[in-house]
Amino acid sequence: MLYVIGLGLSTIEDISIAGLNAIQECDYVFLDAYTSILTHGIEKVSAFCGKEVRKADREFTEQDSLMISLAKGENVAFLVIKEKSLDNLLHDRDIYEPPRFMLCSEAAYQILEAGCRIRQRFMDASADPDVEAPCEPEPEIYLHPDCLAICLARVGSPTQAMLVTTMGILSTTLLTGDTDNHPNILSGPLHSLIIPGKLHPMEIEFLAARLLIGDGKEDLENVPNGTSLPVLLPPTKASRSFRERVEAMFDRHHELLSTNF
Template sequence: MLYIIGLGLGDEQDITLKGLEAVKKCNKVYMEAYTSLLSFGLSTDGLSNLEKLYGKPIILADREMVEEKAHEILSEAHDAHVAFLVVGDPFGATTHTDLVVRAKKMAIDVKIVHNASVMNAIGICGLQLYRYGETVSIPFFTETWRPDSFYEKIQRNRMMGLHTLCLLDIRVKEPTLESLCRGRKTYEPPRYMTINTAIEQLLEIVEAREESAYNKDTECVGLARLGSEDQMIVAGTMKQLQLIDFGAPLHCLVITGKTHPVEEEMLDFYRCRT
C-alpha cells in the first residue's frame, strides 16, 4: 500500500489524525524535498520535528530521486506500507499525479490523505475562492530568459473581474552552470521568489508590452508563510507591497479582481497603512 499524505502548510502539528495513523503503520517513510524537512525544524540531534513526532526516520526524496527511483519506492509498496509525505495537499500546487499513475499501473493500492494547500488556504485573505480565475506561476527572470506567458492569464482573469493567485518560483537543487559544463553536479543555493521580486517582474512585463491589465496602483494581497504561526498578510497596491519586507519564504501574491463588500471588509484588516 502506498500512502500519499498531505502535511498541510504550517508545522508538524498540521498532519491529520488519519495521516499520522498511516505514517505510524508504515515500514518506510519518504518525504519530498530537503528544504521541506528543514522547514519542519531540525533539532540538535539532527532529527526533524517530524521524525520525533513519528518515532521513525524519514528518507528525503528530491525530485531527481523520485524520478529516478520511483520504481524502487513503488516496488517496496507492493508488499509493505510505504508513506510518501508531501507539503500541502497531495494534489496541491505541486503535482504527484505521476507517482499515483505509476503505482496504479503497477497494481499497487494507493491511499490519499488530503490536507490544506495554498490553493484553498489562500481563502484566509478574505477573497472568496470561487471568485478566482486560473492560477499562474511566476518564474525567476534571468538575463536571457524572461518568460511572460502568464501575463495573458492575469489579463483574462482581470477582464472577468476575477482574482489571480500567483505562485512564486522556488529553485531548489538547481545545478550550477559551471557544474553542467564540467559534468560534475554541484548545486546553486536554494532561492525562493519574494513578493517584491514578483511585483518587479510583473511591472516590467506590463511596461514592456505597453499594456495595462494592471499597474503599480493595482490592489494586491501579499502572503508570506501561509498557515504558519508567523504568517504575514498585507493588502495594498503593488507599489505599496513592493516596499514591504515579508521576511522568510514561502511567499505568494494575489492580484485582486472585482471585490465584493464582504471581501473588502476582510481586506481592510490586512490593509497597508503607509
C-alpha cells in the first residue's frame, strides 16, 4: 500500500493524527524534497515519526519507480509538502514539474507587468491597422497598482509575518531594487500573496489592527514575530498622517472595485 501523506503548514508537529498513525505502520518512509521548501530538517521528521526517513529528490520522485514497486508488497509512506507531482508519480511519467517559488514582490511585479504587456498589444493594434490584433478578447479589467496586496510568510510557524500594502509598492521595490522604504518584513520563505476583493469591515479591522491599538508609528524596522499584527505599508503622502494614509489605501482599493465590477 502506498500512502501519500501531507505535512503540516510549518512543522512536522502539524501533521494529522491519521497521517502519523499511517507512517508508523509503514515499512518505508520517503520525504518529498523538491516540490516545496521544508522549514525543518529531515532528521527532525525522522525523530518525530520514529522511522528512518529517506529523501526523495526530483529525479527519484518523478522518474524512479522504486516506491511503486515497494508498495506492491509492503506499506510505503510518501510525505509531501505539496501535491504538484502526484499525478506524474502514480502514472510513472518522466515529467519534471518546474519550480514556482518566488517572493511576494516578484509575484506582484510579474502580474502587473503581464497586464501592461497585454494592454499595450491591444493599444498598438487599435492605433495601427497594420498591426495584427491579438486573437484573444481584451480583458474587461486590468489589475491596478493601487490594489491591496496582503503578503504572508511562513504561515502557522512561530515566525509567521504579514504585510498589508499595495501591488504597486511591492512591484516597484523589485523593479528599482530600492529597499529603503521596504524593510525585510517578510524575511524567508514560504511566501503567499493575496489580492483581495471587497473586504468585510471585520477583515479591515484585523488588517489595520495596529491603528486600533494606537500603533501608528511608521518605523517598520522591527521584523514581526509570529504573534505580531499585520505590518502596514501604505503609499507615501507628504501631507497625510500615517493613519490617514492607511485609510486612504483601503478606500482606494474599494474605489477600484466599485469602478471595475
